[in-house]
Amino acid sequence: MLQGISSEAFVLGCSAIGASISMLAGMGGALGQGYAAGKACEAVGRQPEAQGDITRTMVLGMAMTETNAIYGLVVAIILLFVRPLLAGL
Amino acid sequence: MEIAIIFKGKEIIISETVISLLIIAIFLIIFALIVNFKVKKAKTGEAPTGLVNIIELCVEMVDGMVRDNIGEKHMSMSPFILTLITVIGVSNISGLFGLTPPTGDYGITLTIALIVFFVNQISHVMSVGGIFKYLKSFTKPNVIMTPINIISEIANPISMSFRLFGNILSGMLITGLLYGALGYFAPLVTPLHLYFDIFVGLLQAYIFTMLAMMFIGSSVSE
Numbered sequence: 348m349l350q351g352i353s354s355e356a357f358v359l360g361c362s363a364i365g366a367s368i369s370m371l372a373g374m375g376g377a378l379g380q381g382y383a384a385g386k387a388c389e390a391v392g393r394q395p396e397a398q399g400d401i402t403r404t405m406v407l408g409m410a411m412t413e414t415n416a417i418y419g420l421v422v423a424i425i426l427l428f429v430r431p432l433l434a435g436l
Numbered sequence: 437m438e439i440a441i442i443f444k445g446k447e448i449i450i451s452e453t454v455i456s457l458l459i460i461a462i463f464l465i466i467f468a469l470i471v472n473f474k475v476k477k478a479k480t481g482e483a484p485t486g487l488v489n490i491i492e493l494c495v496e497m498v499d500g501m502v503r504d505n506i507g508e509k510h511m512s513m514s515p516f517i518l519t520l521i522t523v524i525g526v527s528n529i530s531g532l533f534g535l536t537p538p539t540g541d542y543g544i545t546l547t548i549a550l551i552v553f554f555v556n557q558i559s560h561v562m563s564v565g566g567i568f569k570y571l572k573s574f575t576k577p578n579v580i581m582t583p584i585n586i587i588s589e590i591a592n593p594i595s596m597s598f599r600l601f602g603n604i605l606s607g608m609l610i611t612g613l614l615y616g617a618l619g620y621f622a623p624l625v626t627p628l629h630l631y632f633d634i635f636v637g638l639l640q641a642y643i644f645t646m647l648a649m650m651f652i653g654s655s656v657s658e
Contacts, residue, residue: 418598
């Protein structure tokens with residue numbers, strides 16, 4: 348069944364599939380950031396004078412939780428461009 | 437474009453991002469000399485105008501942030517924090533001026549994060565007073581917490597460097613791919629530079645500096 352595929356092509360194909368599965372880590376990041384934005388909107392509605400402070404805090408918190416989604420991106424980029432699995436062939 | 441120096445038969449390669457970091461450093465040094473010249477010429481009896489006004493605004497802002505996060509006793513950290521935010525901010529924006537952003541290279545962001553890590557640990561040693569007390573502070577709540585404390589100290593520079601590297605590299609990749617994919621309609625994509633280069637670049641520089649200040653503040657205030 349796998350007769351026509353060279354082993355290098357197989358490893359590259361599996362790297363591509365692995366890279367796209369690793370990008371699913373963005374889902375959790377987006378959910379968390381949307382929740383934080385919702386809470387910030389509620390807080391602004393409750394006290395509109397503090398809008399500047401609330402916006403700054405929300406942006407800071409969002410950039411912290413974005414890190415986990417970025418880890419997934421870095422793994423995908425390493426799999427696609429550095430191709431470390433070819434070295435083990 | 438890389439520079440390759442051939443030295444006694446072996447080749448030393450200086451990569452693109454290191455060259456743009458050197459260009460940014462030379463530009464910032466010339467800018468600092470110009471500001472120095474203008475500040476010396478300014479009259480202290482009147483309100484500042486022009487370039488001196490903007491620079492005083494920035495220095496006062498950073499002084500306020502250092503006072504809030506680190507404390508009044510350690511205001512000598514303020515030039516270091518101002519250098520950090522200026523270098524990282526200008527490096528992130530430098531994609532707009534034709535250079536390859538140096539922070540798009542993991543080696544450079546890891547170096548900056550390790551610099552902050554060493555400043556952190558050494559100011560901790562100096563504020564606790566001696567290396568043995570510093571080693572004892574890892575067993576602070578309980579001896580069982582020692583591996584957790586060590587891991588949380590080591591995870592800080594790794595996560596800071598990855599955050600900066602991932603944000604800048606993803607901006608570079610997405611704009612590069614869009615320019616390549618659209619062909620003749622490429623100028624339609626140019627407004628994206630407003631988000632990816634300017635907003636993300638300045639925000640990530642600010643967040644890196646805020647995190648560095650919070651870590652230094654928590655390690656000198658014990």
